Amino acid sequence: MVNPIPKWVWRRYALLWKKFENKNFTFEQAKKELKFVDGNTLSVMFNELKTAGWIAVNLDQQDSRKRIYNLLTPLKIVESIKHDIKKS
């Protein structure tokens, strides 16, 4: 199930999507891309995206302390929301 996200998270999702699309990326790569966003904000943002179902989070196979992020495609999000609306 996919839920709406706050506008400030959506803006950052859009920027990350532009850069990574549906490729895997790490916390550090996202931080570099979002330039002015600090670690605290990034953690809260990933948590929002994960809770709302907009991102998949997996452990790195080489180093299980690290997480690998993968964004859901905008199309999938729209379809999923459409599906949820139909169900409800």
Next chain:
Amino acid sequence: MILKKVKTEHTDKKTGMVLKRIETSEWETHNHKIAVNNSLFDCEKKRIDNKKPILNSHFQINHIFFNKKKGIWNFDKVAESKAHASRLGRFYFPFQQRNVNQWESLNFQEAEADFQDLITRGLLFVPYHVPINADLETWKKRKEDALTLLNPSQTLVAVFCSRHQRNLFEEVFNYEFEKSKVIGVQCYGLNDDDTLLNLMKIKVRNQILQTGDNAPLLIGLNYEKVLRTFSFVSGNFAYSCFGFDVLSCRQMNMENLPPEVIRKMLSKEIEEIMKYDRVLGGFNHSAEQEFWDGTNITRAFLENVNVTEGLSPYQAIQWANHREQQKDFDVLNDSILETAYDENALLKYIESQKEKWSVFWKTKMPQLARSV
């Protein structure tokens, strides 16, 4: 201006934030107000000289600085700011802005002497700084002595330090909370354990207020304007989360700064000045604005608005920062009221509408809940 009463209008159970109504002989208003402090007072004087309107604020706070060279408190600006506040019917409160070392060395002898010094200056609200190792019994005795020196129109205002000994703070603070009309707290950084715990005690006491209860006016003083270690959230918002009703952030004492630092501050480029952004609920620089919005909002602001009349660019931004933050507090008050019929209204607003408020709330407040 006579402070008649402060009443609880509504308490939001989810966030613990409280809406209070402040009633004086001259005006009525809600809490969550940012006071006109020293630097805003300087701006107001320039605006008056240029026959421009000043801030529509009911509260003025004068931070009294310590002159390091002479080793004395500098009361020079008290009379002038008091007269200005009194002309406008404002609630006026001066206090000695202490640093951590000054708080640590403060004993009752010095606190009493400072209190006596201020009594004679015709103030309605006279600050009494409570030493950080004061327990309830000692405070009760000292306060009783101090009260005998006041005339009937004067009110003693206990001013605490957020780094008060944590095993003693709750009892003394709660005593004052039950008895006083006004309480001041000089707040220090949230990375300090004593501060965090003591502020949480304040929040906990404040949030059990019920509609219709009398409440003291809690004045938050001396905290950082921008919390750099908390994603540049506004200090006004962050400290209001602990229950403060009137806020006045730390003021810079130019007298104690070396000339080269002053020169550097006065020659700040627009790109180096932090501007409050209502979308974020915090501060940013031009470079960040350009990254997200493609424009230098600070520069555009200075080119497009008229507030600069009489003010330097830096002061114009300070002025705007005050107004924008106050607007956000007004919206926050509306959201507290909304929780009367939608219990999630305020929490939803904080967590979804403003990035920096949301990050502060989600990263700092859960820690606090665990520490109680």
